Amino acid sequence: xxxxxxxxxxxxxxxxxxxxxxxxxxxxxxxxxxxxxxxxxxxxxxxxxxxxxxxxxxxxxxxxxxxxxxxxxxxxxxxxxxxxxxxxxxxxxxxxxxxxxxxxxxxxxxxxxxxxxxxxxxxxxxxxxxxxxxxxxxxxxxxxxxxxxxxxxxxxxxxxxxxxxxxxxxxxxxxxxxxxxxxxxxxxxxxxxxxxxxxxxxxxxxxxxxxxxxxxxxxxxxxxxxxxxxxxxxxxxxxxxxxxxxxxxxxxxxxxxxxxxxxxxxxxxxxxxxxxxxxxxxxxxxxxxxxxxxxxxxxxxxxxxxxxxxxxxxxxxxxxxxxxxxxxxxxxxxxxxxxxxxxxxxxxxxxxxxxxxxxxxxxxxxxxxxxxxxxxxxxxxxxxxxxxxxxxxxx
Numbered sequence: 054x055x056x057x058x059x060x061x062x063x064x065x066x067x068x069x070x071x072x073x074x075x076x077x078x079x080x081x082x083x084x085x086x087x088x089x090x091x092x093x094x095x096x097x098x099x100x101x102x103x104x105x106x107x108x109x110x111x112x113x114x115x116x117x118x119x120x121x122x123x124x125x126x127x128x129x130x131x132x133x134x135x136x137x138x139x140x141x142x143x144x145x146x147x148x149x150x151x152x153x154x155x156x157x158x159x160x161x162x163x164x165x166x167x168x169x170x171x172x173x174x175x176x177x178x179x180x181x182x183x184x185x186x187x188x189x190x191x192x193x194x195x196x197x198x199x200x201x202x203x204x205x206x207x208x209x210x211x212x213x214x215x216x217x218x219x220x221x222x223x224x225x226x227x228x229x230x231x232x233x234x235x236x237x238x239x240x241x242x243x244x245x246x247x248x249x250x251x252x253x254x255x256x257x258x259x260x261x262x263x264x265x266x267x268x269x270x271x272x273x274x275x276x277x278x279x280x281x282x283x284x285x286x287x288x289x290x291x292x293x294x295x296x297x298x299x300x301x302x303x304x305x306x307x308x309x310x311x312x313x314x315x316x317x318x319x320x321x322x323x324x325x326x327x328x329x330x331x332x333x334x335x336x337x338x339x340x341x342x343x344x345x346x347x348x349x350x351x352x353x354x355x356x357x358x359x360x361x362x363x364x365x366x367x368x369x370x371x372x373x374x375x376x377x378x379x380x381x382x383x384x385x386x387x388x389x390x391x392x393x394x395x396x397x398x399x400x401x402x403x404x405x406x407x408x409x410x411x412x413x414x415x416x417x418x419x420x421x422x423x424x425x426x427x428x429x430x431x432x433x434x435x436x437x438x439x440x441x442x443x444x445x446x447x448x
Contacts, residue, residue: 063121066103067113073125074100075109077133078296081303082147082267082289085281085315086403088308091265092145092180093300094289095134097126114153123154127168133299135172141300142173145208147180147231155183155198166205180208183227196226213269214238215251232259236270236290243275249283256284278314316394316421329400330393332437333418333427338362341370348373360386360415362425369417369425388417393426401438404431 066074079093099109113122127148134142154160169175181202183195199209210231211224215238224232234252242248252268259266268280271290280288293303303311337355339348341363348361352375363370372388389407391400404416415428 063118063125064116066100067118067121067125073129075122075125075129076298077126077130078298079133079146079300080289080296081294081301082287083293083303083311085277085286085288085311088303088311090144090300090302091287092147094147094149094182095126095130096149096296097129110151119151119153120157120159123151124168127165131168131172131174134174134178137300142178144300145180146178147182147210149184149212150181151184152195155181155202156194161198161201176202176206177208180210180231182210182212182231182233183223183229184212192226195223196228199227199229210267214255228262229264231265231267233267233269233289239268239270239276239280239290240272241276243273243279249279252280252285253283260284274310274314277311281314316392327397327437327441328393329391329395329397329416329418329429330426332397332429332433333393334429334433335427336360336362336415338364338425341365359430360428362417362428364425367424369419372415372417372428374414386411386414388414388428390417390419393418393420397434397437397441400429401434404434 062068068074075097078096078098080096081090082092082094083089084091097106097109098104099106103109103112110119110122113119130146130148134146166176169179183199203209208231209227209229210233211227211229212233213235214224214232215235232255234255238248238252242252256266265287266285267287267289268285269289271277271280271288271292273292277288277292293307294301337351337358339361343363351361352358359375361373363373369388369390372386374386389404389411391403400416405412407414413431415430416434417428418426420426
């Protein structure tokens with residue numbers, strides 16, 4: 054049930070005239086396999102005694118200012134985002150949205166899109182996190198609202214999954230693209246086998262419905278190591294980075310430890326898995342000083358060559374694909390790059406997660422020191438995966 058809407062002016066701890074009294078901070082969400090930031094959650098901090106989010110939002114609910122608070126949070130965040138470099142503004146930003154606000158008629162009256170447009174953004178830049186702790190009582194309404202938001206271009210996430218009593222029902226009716234595991238399921242997971250079994254089952258479920266599963270509140274390397282082993286690929290928490298006034302990347306130290314954690318895991322799902330290194334072929338390589346016209350002539354002369362590796366010393370600079378040759382006005386392709394120790398089955402999953410345009414591009418392979426070894430084509434990969442499946446005894 055929604056709280057009554059307040060008609061009184063918002064207090065100074067929410068709004069100071071037209072200026073929001075809240076401030077925004079950002080926390081990155083990281084893809085562990087690639088070491089890339091896939092988005093940032095936007096968190097809010099209140100003034101003075103209301104700095105902590107739970108204090109701020111509790112007070113707003115008690116006084117009937119939930120809508121005014123949410124609008125202050127959005128205004129503060131969008132202002133911050135609008136000042137970022139273009140490359141950072143494109144990353145999705147995750148905004149918490151309570152059921153009360155999502156079902157408020159003012160959310161769907163066009164004012165939210167107007168607020169976004171004012172700061173040069175659109176719904177495709179945002180993911181709405183529906184908190185599972187405050188469940189909808191009207192499931193049909195939830196389904197209708199999330200469909201409307203998706204139709205406008207918003208991404209949908211289910212936040213705090215596993216924290217309340219109606220998570221599965223909310224999950225079914227919201228059909229989110231992202232599922233964020235509550236930190237209660239993550240905390241000390243390396244010590245509790247029951248939690249591990251539950252998370253493993255959720256990993257399988259998320260994969261079956263093509264949803265991205267994100268573990269929130271990761272604070273220790275012990276937790277991260279177990280989450281990796283269970284198949285969790287995306288994480289957020291103090292271990293990655295603490296909330297900051299502007300979007301940040303994980304530290305160099307985190308990236309080094311993440312890389313070592315992935316190598317220790319060895320990407321193997323089964324002891325019989327073969328590694329990518331067994332398939333690598335050293336293709337045609339050129340130094341990066343080679344002119345585009347020369348590459349075009351090479352493709353014309355070598356009809357059997359699909360791609361060329363552009364290198365500098367032992368490092369890969371790019372791949373030039375025949376279909377992206379200079380005559381077609383395209384530049385070098387940025388390929389999927391993996392280590393030679395990765396399991397073939399893991400590479401197959403990663404390769405199939407690429408965009409439709411890149412789905413059949415070759416994969417570049419390096420050693421642990423990032424030295425270029427060669428490439429693997431999708432034809433090779435599909436054939437080898439089929440061979441591995443034929444070898445395995447029936448269950």
